[in-house]
Amino acid sequence: MRLKLVSLLIVLSGLSACSTTEKPRNSAENQSSQSSIALSQLTDAQSMYQAALNRQGADKIQLLYTARDAAISEERWPLLEKICLELEATPSVDQIQNKLYIALAQEHQGKSDLALAQLQQLEPQLSQPEHQAWHQYLTARVYASQGMPKQAMPFFFKASTLSSENNFTVANLNKDLWQSLTQLSSYALERFNRGSVVQQGWVNLALYHQVYLGAPVELHQAMNNWLRRYPGHPAAEVLPKKVTELVQIEPLNVNRLAVLIPQSGANERLGDALKAGVLAALDGQSLEQTLFIDESLSAAEISLKLSEFNADFVIGPLLKSNIEKLTSAQTLVDYPVMHLNTFDGERISQQHFFFALSPEHEVQQALERFLTAGYQKPMLLAPNNSNGQRLVEYFNTQWQRYSEVKPQIGFYTGKEDMPKTITGLLEVDQSKERINVVKSLFKQEVESETRSRSDVDVIYILGDATETRLIKPYLDVNVSTFAERIPLYASSKSHSKQIDRTDKGDLDGLYFTELPWMLDGQISQHNLRQQYESLWPENADISQRLFAMAFDAASMLGDVKQLSMVQGKRFSGISGQLSIASNGYVTRSLDWAQYKDKQIIAVDLATEQPIPLFMQSAIGINAAE
Known part of the structure; x- marks a missing residue:
């Protein structure tokens, strides 16, 4: 990837003209010959950079420029950053361009926070369309690297429009734009189908991509219509290869x-x-x-x-x-x-x-729900075993990407220490101690009521169905009547169709994630559920969930190719909304449900892609604009 360089010849000739010392011709020729031989031996970015450190003036600048180009070609991003930092000390360098190179190097090294800070500092200084386009492109790459294609797209579209209108190329822009664009759902694409002709061209190409996937004849016709409608569009660069790939994504024929x-x-x-x-x-x-x-x-x-x-x-x-x-x-x-x-x-x-019924999918979904709802300080209750510790660690690691506030964690080893764990976390035990101190100061009876901490705003239970039914009453009696009811959430482990047949009590208000198959009325195959119940009325919960997973694994065979190549494509299964990530893993989005009045009802809880902590100020600035 290369940013367009200012003319080095002009810079160097200008610097050379400033020289006042005239050297003998033969000596100059000899030095030039020796210099050419030395330079010819510099074959990579590292050697050029080391040689530049021993030079001064125009020679040093020229070697650093050459080393910078070589570092990009070799994709040596730490070295590129070092070269650019060396160039920053040179007043004659295009500093804006050089800082864009630094952001490029940082983004490729995974230093997204530093890259975004660099880009934010540069924004008020941008005047040239090429600088603006690269700025937008690199900002888009930062968002895309954080798994936020929807937020990246406006920056990608702006970069593509600027480069197209001003007739220059931003290396890898089209490839990266397309990769993020194909991760969006058709609904998200329709919302982007506006703005410049360049933007609409990209969006319509992606819509054709989704609608006609696996239908070669219709796809060819749609692509021909697109070419006639958007002549000279920058997407034409990726189109021929992409059309060939798309035509090959016919539904898998399994006999x-x-x-x-x-x-x-x-x-x-x-x-x-x-x-x-x-x-x-x-x-x-x-x-x-x-x-x-x-x-x-x-x-x-x-x-x-x-x-x-x-x-x-x-x-x-x-x-x-x-x-x-x-x-x-x-x-x-x-x-x-x-x-x-x-x-x-x-x-x-x-x-x-x-394809696995991974509990991490549910933890991620709950975390995104908490952030969407504006919860700031969650409390987690989990069994003190390897699974509980793994899921809590996963939640903690992900949460720290989006919030500076640390979650409160409570591990319990069994029924006996649940009350102690809960009262300790809610600081009810401290409230009781204060009450006892006050009572000791007075002879007459003192009316009192314990108070729980008020900063916890959501509680997430990672226990199984039996544990959840023990935990919920403890929470109900230990949350102060002066405080607002704390929302309670749980994973699918908290739900058991077997236990619910006889006992839904004490769970009123609890939200939980669950496979559609395990919730009444949440699948379109109504006869399938009836047949299953008639054949295996006493089947354990794990057997029912494995049935749903196997059903979806066999049902989605014809869609596997499309799902694996189009990350925005979803398969509506009885185990959840399914998609296939670039690493081949099936990811699931489950349904939300709630216990209410001794029944289970499906609920629609808004959940959005959270914004990483280091990007939140930038998002706020853009929203204000």
Whole structure:
């Protein structure tokens, strides 16, 4: 990536003209020859930079410029930053351009906070369209790097419009703009379908991308219409390659499906739930054959079965140990695979995807809800075990990206210490101590009531269904009657269809995330739920959730290619709104529900992408403008 350089020849010739010492011709020629030989030996940015440190004047500037260009070409971002800082000490350098280079280097190194601060300082000094375009482009990259494509788009569009109207190129702008644009939903795209012709051209191209994905004939026709409507549009640079890619994203044609699940041993019950989910999803589909294989078999045995079966696609395995086993043996490397769990190792194929009922998805969704609702100081209650500690650590790490306030954390080891944990966190125990002190000062009876702390504004429970039913009453009786009711949230672990059949009491007001499959009336396949209840009325909650996951894994086979290549595309499943990230992992957005009047009702809670802490002032400035 290169910013357009000011003419070095003019600068250098001007500096040379200022020289008053005339040297003998032969001596000058000899020195020039020696200098040329020395310069020819400088083959990379580092060597050029080191040589420049030993030079002075115009020679030093020229070498630093050359080193700067080389550092960008070599993508050596720490070195680029050092070179630019060295150039900052030179008055004749285009300082605005050089500072843009520094921001570029910082953004590539993940120093997004420093890059944004640099760009904010530069904003009042921008006068040249090229500087403005690069400023907008680099700002957009900062937002995009934080997973905020919607916020990045106005800056991308401005940069594209400026470069198009002034007939210059911003390196990598079109590629990066398109990458962020394709992460938006069709609803978000429609909201951007305004502004300059350049902006509308980009948006309409992305809409065609989503609408006609997997329909080659319609896609070609739409692209031809787009080219006629937007001649000379900057997106034409990425269009030919992109059209070829899009045409190739036809729905996956699966005729022979292999499913690896536990069919023996301690996890056979989980395998039965998965098998039922796959078969339910395939009911009515036109697959030639489905083969269920016990994932506990050796890698060699599984390889032989897959080869003899000639599978088009593989779902599974479920257990991490078996994913690791088959990955190490390269058993599945030549097959498209939807694993039914996460994997700590390296993804060995772009055709491999990972679908798990990860609780981190729910923690992230709750965190985003809290920030959207304006909660400032959450309190977390979690079991003192590895899972509870992992989820609390995940919440803490993510929360610190958006807030300087530390969450209050309470771990409990069992029913016995729950009251102590809760009263301690809410500082009710301190209130009781103060009451006892006051009572000791008076002989007559003193009327009193304990007060809980008032700064906690939301409580998040990460316990299971039994633990939540114990925690909720403790919270109800320990929150001061003088204080406003603190909103209570929980994960899907707090909800149990089995327990709810006989006991929904004491949970009134609690919000929780849950799979649509586990909530009455939240899926379009009403007959499916009725059939399931008639066949397995007593199935455990884990079996029901695995059924939903397997059902979606089999149902989305035809959409896997599109989902993996278009990050803005969503699949409406019975386990949630599903999408596939660039690393191949299926991400889920669950439904919200609430206990109310001894019933469970679906609720629509606004949730938006949170703004990282270091960007909040910049967002405020832009909103004010």
